[in-house]
Amino acid sequence: MARARLRGPPGERSRRERLPGGPGIRPQEGALDRPRGPLPTRATDLPDLPLAYSDVLDRGLAELGVELAPAARAVVDGHVRLLLAWNEAINLTAIREPGEVARAHVLDSLSAVPLLRGLGIGRLLDLGSGGGFPGIPLSAALGADRVLLVDSVGKKVQFLSVVIKAVGLRATTAAEQARAEALARDPRDREAWPAVTARAVASLADLVEVALPLIAPGGVLVVWKGASAEREVEAAEGALRALRAGPVRVVDAGVPGLEDHRLVVVPRSGPIDARFPREPGERRRRPL
Numbered sequence: 001m002a003r004a005r006l007r008g009p010p011g012e013r014s015r016r017e018r019l020p021g022g023p024g025i026r027p028q029e030g031a032l033d034r035p036r037g038p039l040p041t042r043a044t045d046l047p048d049l050p051l052a053y054s055d056v057l058d059r060g061l062a063e064l065g066v067e068l069a070p071a072a073r074a075v076v077d078g079h080v081r082l083l084l085a086w087n088e089a090i091n092l093t094a095i096r097e098p099g100e101v102a103r104a105h106v107l108d109s110l111s112a113v114p115l116l117r118g119l120g121i122g123r124l125l126d127l128g129s130g131g132g133f134p135g136i137p138l139s140a141a142l143g144a145d146r147v148l149l150v151d152s153v154g155k156k157v158q159f160l161s162v163v164i165k166a167v168g169l170r171a172t173t174a175a176e177q178a179r180a181e182a183l184a185r186d187p188r189d190r191e192a193w194p195a196v197t198a199r200a201v202a203s204l205a206d207l208v209e210v211a212l213p214l215i216a217p218g219g220v221l222v223v224w225k226g227a228s229a230e231r232e233v234e235a236a237e238g239a240l241r242a243l244r245a246g247p248v249r250v251v252d253a254g255v256p257g258l259e260d261h262r263l264v265v266v267p268r269s270g271p272i273d274a275r276f277p278r279e280p281g282e283r284r285r286r287p288l
Helices: 051-064 070-086 098-110 113-118 135-142 154-166 180-185 204-214 229-235 237-242 280-285
Strands: 002-006 013-017 123-127 146-151 173-177 193-199 215-225 249-252 262-267
Touching (some): 051 098, 070 135, 070 154, 098 135, 123 204, 135 146, 146 154, 180 204, 204 215, 229 249
Parallel strands (some): 123 146, 123 193, 146 173
């Protein structure tokens, strides 16, 4: 599938080919699951979100200390409206109640905003974007210069592309169907991104191997994990050494009601061997 890519200054685009599907880093949830008619492409055609959604989101933003400009809030709300509508036909999330979407998806995604703002991150690549979390809320909240949402499932990339157009992010944000390993071998992406994000995607060891080659020197990998975060860091020690990562930090996400959620921050430190990332089969046979 060919997808528009943002190259150079915002708005400048080119096209590239990717192989659909295949093994590698994949989102956890499924794709098309039942017959459907045309799906909505404009958030303005959909019902307003219920008060329960706004209440949870407003309280959570205050707890996180994150302020959203009106334009950014409109992007976030439009994304959720389209997510709930498309979820009737495409399994983008198992969470269907708007208040829980606000907590478990939107606020969880936005929990990285203080960290990324503190690092001055304006460009990022989001691996396994699925329903658009965390990439779309982060793009809006950060006022990012360039964001690439990557997923290996074509129907999910179709949804992401519809959302990007519907909420007015086309000048800065794009979606692409690709495997992480292919991106990491492409000279346009290898060592090109100040930050890579990944939420509910693969083990930390796998992510370290496929994501760090995408990160520019001095950049960071930010991974969303649950209560097992510290154990995953220990299990990833071999990958962290082989990929020459800097000291890892595990930070509480700080989202009310998601007390066990963590952000794992992995800096890229030294040079990375050209043999990384290896293909999924080799990673399984010979874990680092």
